[in-house]
Amino acid sequence: xxxxxxxxxxxxxxxxxxxxxxxxxxxxxxxxxxxxxxxxxxxxxxxxxxxxxxxxxxxxxxxxxxxxxxxxxxxxxxxxxxxxxxxxxxxxxxxxxxxxxxxxxxxxxxxxxxxxxxxxxxxxxxxxxxxxxxxxxxxxxxxxxxxxxxxxxxxxxxxxxxxxxxxxxxxxxxxxxxxxxxxxxxxxxxxxxxxxxxxxxxxxxxxxxxxxxxxxxxxxxxxxxxxxxxxxxxxxxxxxxxxxxxxxxxxxxxxxxxxxxxxxxxxxxxxxxxxxxxxxxxxxxxxxxxxxxxxxxxxxxxxxxxxxxxxxxxxxxxxxxxxxxxxxxxxxxxxxxxxxxxxxxxxxxxxxxxxxxxxxxxxxxxxxxxxxxxxxxxxxxxxxxxxx
Amino acid sequence: xxxxxxxxxxxxxxxxxxxxxxxxxxxxxxxxxxxxxxxxxxxxxxxxxxxxxxxxxxxxxxxxxxxxxxxxxxxxxxxxxxxxxxxxxxxxxxxxxxxxxxxxxxxxxxxxxxxxxxxxxxxxxxxxxxxxxxxxxxxxxxxxxxxxxxxxxxxxxxxxxxxxxxxxxxxxxxxxxxxxxxxxxxxxxxxxxxxxxxxxxxxxxxxxxxxxxxxxxxxxxxxxxxxxxxxx
Ligand SMILES: Nc1ncnc2c1ncn2[C@@H]1O[C@H](COP(=O)(O)OP(=O)(O)O)[C@@H](O)[C@H]1O
Ligand SMILES: [Mg+2]
Numbered sequence: 012x013x014x015x016x017x018x019x020x021x022x023x024x025x026x027x028x029x030x031x032x033x034x035x036x037x038x039x040x041x042x043x044x045x046x047x048x049x050x051x052x053x054x055x056x057x058x059x060x061x062x063x064x065x066x067x068x069x070x071x072x073x074x075x076x077x078x079x080x081x082x083x084x085x086x087x088x089x090x091x092x093x094x095x096x097x098x099x100x101x102x103x104x105x106x107x108x109x110x111x112x113x114x115x116x117x118x119x120x121x122x123x124x125x126x127x128x129x130x131x132x133x134x135x136x137x138x139x140x141x142x143x144x145x146x147x148x149x150x151x152x153x154x155x156x157x158x159x160x161x162x163x164x165x166x167x168x169x170x171x172x173x174x175x176x177x178x179x180x181x182x183x184x185x186x187x188x189x190x191x192x193x194x195x196x197x198x199x200x201x202x203x204x205x206x207x208x209x210x211x212x213x214x215x216x217x218x219x220x221x222x223x224x225x226x227x228x229x230x231x232x233x234x235x236x237x238x239x240x241x242x243x244x245x246x247x248x249x250x251x252x253x254x255x256x257x258x259x260x261x262x263x264x265x266x267x268x269x270x271x272x273x274x275x276x277x278x279x280x281x282x283x284x285x286x287x288x289x290x291x292x293x294x295x296x297x298x299x300x301x302x303x304x305x306x307x308x309x310x311x312x313x314x315x316x317x318x319x320x321x322x323x324x325x326x327x328x329x330x331x332x333x334x335x336x337x338x339x340x341x342x343x344x345x346x347x348x349x350x351x352x353x354x355x356x357x358x359x360x361x362x363x364x365x366x367x368x369x370x371x372x373x374x375x376x377x378x379x380x381x382x383x384x385x386x387x388x389x390x391x392x393x394x395x396x397x398x399x
Numbered sequence: 400x401x402x403x404x405x406x407x408x409x410x411x412x413x414x415x416x417x418x419x420x421x422x423x424x425x426x427x428x429x430x431x432x433x434x435x436x437x438x439x440x441x442x443x444x445x446x447x448x449x450x451x452x453x454x455x456x457x458x459x460x461x462x463x464x465x466x467x468x469x470x471x472x473x474x475x476x477x478x479x480x481x482x483x484x485x486x487x488x489x490x491x492x493x494x495x496x497x498x499x500x501x502x503x504x505x506x507x508x509x510x511x512x513x514x515x516x517x518x519x520x521x522x523x524x525x526x527x528x529x530x531x532x533x534x535x536x537x538x539x540x541x542x543x544x545x546x547x548x549x550x551x552x553x554x555x556x557x558x559x560x561x562x563x564x565x566x567x568x569x570x571x572x573x574x575x576x577x578x579x580x581x582x583x584x585x586x587x588x589x590x591x592x593x594x595x596x597x598x599x600x601x602x603x604x605x606x607x608x609x610x611x612x613x614x615x616x617x618x619x620x621x622x623x624x625x626x627x628x629x630x631x
Contacts, residue, residue: 026498307494311508312483314476393455
């Protein structure tokens with residue numbers, strides 16, 4: 012005794028191009044939708060994860076631990092932080108980065124009245140020591156007093172312009188003045204990727220402030236830890252400093268955005284679910300309409316498991332093709348795409364886990380789309396099946 | 400050749416509160432190799448009887464021996480295997496698989512059996528020729544007339560060489576000319592190949608081709624085959 016040959020499944024597909032095309036497009040779309048949802052959730056999550064393996068501590072204004080944009084500390088704090096022993100140094104330069112974080116309207120076109128709120132970070136060159144995940148991919152770091160900018164990889168998506176518009180030498184309008192882009196940087200999967208960096212003093216002028224948002228310092232593990240930083244903050248109560256590790260800071264940030272993330276997650280799940288249900292509906296209808304074929308095969312003498320197997324093969328051929336196409340498409344098109352979020356942006360991430368989820372959903376759809384309707388067909392008494 | 404014995408064969412269906420009894424304690428013996436026509440008003444239980452004999456459905460009570468085998472008590476998978484070997488079923492509406500060619504439709508029952516491709520080809524060819532439809536082997540069902548479709552369906556029913564052929568109103572959807580051709584073909588299968596044939600029909604002409612005619616009414620045989628005038 013043998014079952015239905017593999018041919019039976021492939022022929023059934025090949026001979027009804029309309030149905031094949033419909034099913035293929037459907038399963039591709041569903042898989043793509045799931046990949047998009049997963050890459051969205053993953054990208055958003057990753058941007059709020061701390062950079063791996065870093066021993067940075069952040070000094071913020073006490074009471075502003077949840078938002079560096081609201082934090083204000085005195086300039087003097089940078090020098091005080093320098094007194095911690097066990098700070099990392101290179102060529103005598105300590106890893107201390109005094110920074111101003113602020114969201115300002117950035118215009119690509121001066122004629123447009125409203126710019127887009129974009130995260131700006133005022134930095135000194137030491138910022139590149141502290142934020143080792145930042146890589147200047149083109150050009151150089153901006154020099155103070157020359158109206159120069161360094162632009163992150165997701166800023167074009169954030170501003171809604173093609174990336175070429177932010178090439179070296181291009182101009183952006185901030186605070187009624189022209190700023191020239193002299194460098195491009197990447198810090199994938201971090202909030203920095205969506206930022207524009209400006210020399211610290213320039214940003215202080217724009218923002219009309221003479222203080223800092225935070226000071227970030229890198230400790231040498233084993234020589235200093237967060238306790239040393241906390242002791243310093245406690246000794247200098249006059250500076251009103253709060254201190255936390257960068258990991259803690261990101262964890263706080265994550266908690267702050269948790270409700271938003273939950274909403275995003277729910278939305279993404281709903282979208283994916285909608286797609287899956289739609290795809291399922293089509294597939295179930297397609298298989299359920301083959302009641303008579305199932306009845307005929309049974310009369311001919313095919314055992315039920317042979318029929319189930321053949322229908323599953325058919326459905327899996329489609330869904331694995333769809334999953335493959337969607338996976339390739341998702342990886343090629345979606346990976347790294349900027350999504351505006353809050354004041355900044357994050358990049359979609361299509362990596363192995365995301366692809367696995369998408370392809371798994373696609374294949375699951377193949378199983379769910381074919382199995383219940385086939386079983387339904389088989390449950391029907393053969394005589395009734397043939398009459399329908 | 401295959402014979403059939405029914406004793407007190409009963410089939411009931413529950414429809415909500417009411418019980419329908421399409422077959423009511425039916426006694427019937429079909430000799431091996433005979434060609435019987437089965438007539439009766441619509442709803443008299445003809446299809447029900449055919450489905451029981453084919454092992455598609457199970458009797459509620461009574462005995463049913465096909466070729467001496469009590470098929471009512473076989474498991475579903477054993478029954479499927481048995482059907483693949485012993486029964487060819489011909490439907491009023493042909494039930495060809497629309498995406499397969501005539502050839503592929505006829506080949507379908509052979510794929511269950513361990514046969515070489517060459518052997519399969521020879522058998523499909525022979526069945527198509529016997530059914531007089533070999534010239535249309537590469538046509539799809541939608542490209543065939545009703546009569547031609549039924550020929551393909553008959554080829555499919557005989558291709559695995561089952562000793563028992565069951566046909567449920569095989570000419571019910573055909574014009575007179577095609578009907579006559581199909582009936583002649585069925586008689587040839589009975590005479591030349593010794594198949595046992597049970598043909599449900601509304602078409603009085605069928606009785607001209609069959610050896611005897613059974614009349615079913617409300618789930619009972621009203622006259623034993625042979626007792627009645629064949630040309631009634
Ligand atoms: N699966 C079923 N469920 C319920 N009733 C059925 C079923 N199959 C047949 N019947 C009933 O049994 C009776 C006989 O049906 P059938 O054998 O198809 O008649 P015939 O083929 O002689 O026209 C009819 O009343 C029909 O409605
Ligand atoms: Mg009937």
